[in-house]
Amino acid sequence: MKRIDPIILGIIIVSILVVGGIIAVVSSSQAQPIPQYQASDLEKPKVEINETSFDFGSMKLSETKEKEIILRNSGTKPMFLSDIVTSCDCTFAQVTAAGQTSKRFSMRRDSSFRAEVPPNETAAIKIIYEPRLMPVKGKVSRSVVIKTNDPDRSLITINFTADVQP
Numbered sequence: 001m002k003r004i005d006p007i008i009l010g011i012i013i014v015s016i017l018v019v020g021g022i023i024a025v026v027s028s029s030q031a032q033p034i035p036q037y038q039a040s041d042l043e044k045p046k047v048e049i050n051e052t053s054f055d056f057g058s059m060k061l062s063e064t065k066e067k068e069i070i071l072r073n074s075g076t077k078p079m080f081l082s083d084i085v086t087s088c089d090c091t092f093a094q095v096t097a098a099g100q101t102s103k104r105f106s107m108r109r110d111s112s113f114r115a116e117v118p119p120n121e122t123a124a125i126k127i128i129y130e131p132r133l134m135p136v137k138g139k140v141s142r143s144v145v146i147k148t149n150d151p152d153r154s155l156i157t158i159n160f161t162a163d164v165q166p
Helices: 006-029
Strands: 047-049 053-060 065-073 079-086 091-097 114-117 122-129 138-148 155-165
Touching (some): 047 155, 065 079, 065 114, 079 091, 091 114, 091 138
Antiparallel strands (some): 047 065, 079 138, 138 155
């Protein structure tokens, strides 16, 4: 009977472990679909938002201003926030939910992100405006759009204005 060279056997075992690890990572990173509901469903998520528009007032071009908006799920099913996008590369949105803070989102949509907000819990949306990144002067309007699985409010738009001075 012919023996297998120990080096070849080691290479085979390492290869199997690497391939198995790759398969495990790919399988675990495929997110489950976000549950969807109909407006007529008795049990569903329900978005409550404390503010959908505000004014940063007068600010210098070199300044950065931030505002936190609170979203509450007053429904009976988990609410998911996803597909966050802003109207300009000078505007960012960052979500904090269930003790986790997301990266900063801007104009480029990231469809892989989702934040779960259980019933009777809240999430904070931090809106950050940095006018120096896209220099403008005078009155400006910007917005942040967030997708939810609340069938009565599938998109939330938060608008703000600012008066940018040189």
